[in-house]
Amino acid sequence: MKSHSDRQQALYQPHQFARKAGVTVRTLHFYDHLGLLKPSDHTGSGFRLYSEADLPRLQQIVTLKFIGFSLREIRRLLSSKGPSLAAALKLQRMTLAEKRRQLDSVIEAIAKAETVAVSGNTTNWEAFRKIIQEIQAQSQGHWLKDYYSEEARKLLSARAKAENWTAEHQAKVGQEWQDLIQRVRRAASRGVDPGGSAAQALSERWLKLMTAFTGGNPAIEEGLEKLYADPNARRTVFRMPLDEIVSVFIAKALRIYGETHAGSRSKAGAPEEEKK
Amino acid sequence: MKSHSDRQQALYQPHQFARKAGVTVRTLHFYDHLGLLKPSDHTGSGFRLYSEADLPRLQQIVTLKFIGFSLREIRRLLSSKGPSLAAALKLQRMTLAEKRRQLDSVIEAIAKAETVAVSGNTTNWEAFRKIIQEIQAQSQGHWLKDYYSEEARKLLSARAKAENWTAEHQAKVGQEWQDLIQRVRRAASRGVDPGGSAAQALSERWLKLMTAFTGGNPAIEEGLEKLYADPNARRTVFRMPLDEIVSVFIAKALRIYGETHAGSRSKAGAPEEEKK
DNA sequence: AGGACACTTACGTGGCGTCAACGTGC
DNA sequence: CGCACGTTGACGCCACGTAAGTGTCC
Numbered sequence: 001m002k003s004h005s006d007r008q009q010a011l012y013q014p015h016q017f018a019r020k021a022g023v024t025v026r027t028l029h030f031y032d033h034l035g036l037l038k039p040s041d042h043t044g045s046g047f048r049l050y051s052e053a054d055l056p057r058l059q060q061i062v063t064l065k066f067i068g069f070s071l072r073e074i075r076r077l078l079s080s081k082g083p084s085l086a087a088a089l090k091l092q093r094m095t096l097a098e099k100r101r102q103l104d105s106v107i108e109a110i111a112k113a114e115t116v117a118v119s120g121n122t123t124n125w126e127a128f129r130k131i132i133q134e135i136q137a138q139s140q141g142h143w144l145k146d147y148y149s150e151e152a153r154k155l156l157s158a159r160a161k162a163e164n165w166t167a168e169h170q171a172k173v174g175q176e177w178q179d180l181i182q183r184v185r186r187a188a189s190r191g192v193d194p195g196g197s198a199a200q201a202l203s204e205r206w207l208k209l210m211t212a213f214t215g216g217n218p219a220i221e222e223g224l225e226k227l228y229a230d231p232n233a234r235r236t237v238f239r240m241p242l243d244e245i246v247s248v249f250i251a252k253a254l255r256i257y258g259e260t261h262a263g264s265r266s267k268a269g270a271p272e273e274e275k276k
Numbered sequence: 277m278k279s280h281s282d283r284q285q286a287l288y289q290p291h292q293f294a295r296k297a298g299v300t301v302r303t304l305h306f307y308d309h310l311g312l313l314k315p316s317d318h319t320g321s322g323f324r325l326y327s328e329a330d331l332p333r334l335q336q337i338v339t340l341k342f343i344g345f346s347l348r349e350i351r352r353l354l355s356s357k358g359p360s361l362a363a364a365l366k367l368q369r370m371t372l373a374e375k376r377r378q379l380d381s382v383i384e385a386i387a388k389a390e391t392v393a394v395s396g397n398t399t400n401w402e403a404f405r406k407i408i409q410e411i412q413a414q415s416q417g418h419w420l421k422d423y424y425s426e427e428a429r430k431l432l433s434a435r436a437k438a439e440n441w442t443a444e445h446q447a448k449v450g451q452e453w454q455d456l457i458q459r460v461r462r463a464a465s466r467g468v469d470p471g472g473s474a475a476q477a478l479s480e481r482w483l484k485l486m487t488a489f490t491g492g493n494p495a496i497e498e499g500l501e502k503l504y505a506d507p508n509a510r511r512t513v514f515r516m517p518l519d520e521i522v523s524v525f526i527a528k529a530l531r532i533y534g535e536t537h538a539g540s541r542s543k544a545g546a547p548e549e550e551k552k
Numbered sequence: 553a554g555g556a557c558a559c560t561t562a563c564g565t566g567g568c569g570t571c572a573a574c575g576t577g578c
Numbered sequence: 579c580g581c582a583c584g585t586t587g588a589c590g591c592c593a594c595g596t597a598a599g600t601g602t603c604c
Binding site for chain 2: 056059060063066067068084085086089090092093096097099100103104106107109110111113114118121123125128129132136
Binding site: 024026027029030043045046047065070071072186 | 565566567568569570575576577
């Protein structure tokens with residue numbers, strides 16, 4: 001309307017377009033570089049020109065970023081071949097809820113530490129450390145709750161008492177699970193082959209962690225067999241924030257692991273399968 | 277007791293020492309590199325040897341890291357020349373509480389978005405964006421509450437109504453404050469000179485943001501004068517999560533800025549505006 | 553003498569910020 | 579012609595993980 005340059009449709013220079021969505025020009029460069037948001041036109045000399053039609057896309061990106069998705073996830077979500085947005089939102093909400101719980105326990109720990117371990121300008125480091133450790137073990141007890149089934153936990157706590165596990169020890173276990181799951185998540189999201197050596201190594205660690213607490217108990221071992229035989233069986237072993245990405249990937253990897261190591265452990269001698 | 281190698285005192289190899297504190301060897305390397313934790317001895321061939329006396333230090337680091345301090349902050353806290361631990365803990369607790377509030381609002385936003393904007397496999401992006409924006413503006417309204425005094429906020433909301441500010445607009449202001457404060461924090465923690473050009477540029481942005489909402493109102497302008505005249509006056513303008521580091525630094529920088537630009541401003545204030 | 557350790561060097565991660573050196577547009 | 583804008587390229591941040599290639603200890 002302003003008689004400025006609307007012979008076709010409004011085209012924006014980077015800084016104009018950036019302001020419309022509240023991002024910087026550098027961000028536009030970066031998104032362009034990633035292929036996340038390509039400007040709909042260029043001048044002959046390589047200048048980026050954004051159109052009104054580009055705005056919704058950018059707004060979607062900004063919105064999803066605010067929700068806490070990574071750019072990689074956003075790319076998949078917007079490419080309409082990834083998982084549905086609804087599922088992703090639910091997952092993200094649960095992940096954030098977990099983060100919130102973690103934050104809560106840390107805040108609680110600080111509060112306790114303030115009243116107990118720090119007086120004036122001297123610090124009782126030993127008391128401090130104990131407080132933190134307790135909270136840490138407690139919040140990782142929460143993880144155990146989520147990762148092990150009801151009956152598995154009973155056996156676990158029985159063993160913990162019998163073998164006199166310390167809070168430190170338990171914290172270590174929780175840490176290992178967190179670490180392993182994170183690795184699996186990264187591997188899965190980078191599209192690693194579940195049959196490859198990297199994934200198989202992860203599978204081995206996974207089984208080790210699981211058998212570490214079954215202590216060779218045959219009842220639980222049976223459950224493990226079911227685990228990588230039937231992808232649906234994982235619901236009996238795991239509960240939440242194990243997201244689909246992780247559980248699907250590890251299920252595949254464990255199945256392959258079980259097949260390749262079949263002779264030594266089970267009756268199931270399934271034929272080989274080639275993956276992509 | 278084991279007659280192993282206790283002629284002097286127990287010396288640990290990296291992996292042994294690392295396990296005692298639940299960290300990796302790489303972490304020990306890294307801390308050594310940073311000067312955060314130097315092993316108390318070396319073999320002739322450059323191997324690190326940690327003693328029992330090194331353990332408390334490492335445990336302190338790990339503990340503080342769990343609390344959420346960065347390694348840079350930990351270094352200052354342990355060097356006993358930084359701020360007292362008590363103050364740092366309080367600050368960190370408040371910072372985390374703020375993060376938690378943010379998380380809460382994001383979770384809330386997702387929940388709303390799930391019920392309202394996403395149905396099946398189609399997404400109402402426009403509704404989605406509005407929900408997020410509202411929550412965002414709301415949580416940044418919270419920031420405004422913290423950064424502006426009571427009376428200042430009254431004037432602000434009056435102007436907001438009078439000039440018909442959108443939620444988007446308000447969100448931008450909140451963003452700008454967050455951004456600016458972050459920059460100031462970084463500058464302060466890197467030991468930048470408050471009188472240097474970088475800090476003075478920050479001061480200018482700071483004043484602009486403040487005057488942007490006073491709209492030249494003389495009552496508030498007076499408050500601003502007091503602000504960089506009297507370091508204690510900032511309590512009347514700011515409230516929380518503005519930590520000491522930031523407020524002390526910006527107070528210094530603003531004072532210097534006020535001195536160097538003294539002649540041109542005084543109390544009158546000609547309507548010089550070159551804003552967009 | 554072999555295997556488990558150690559060492560240093562250097563790149564990868566995420567999401568841009570921030571120069572630097574140079575070309576374009578109004 | 580000036581100057582605000584644009585471009586690509588590269589490094590910085592944080593706290594390490596993860597090799598790669600080589601030396602040392604038990």
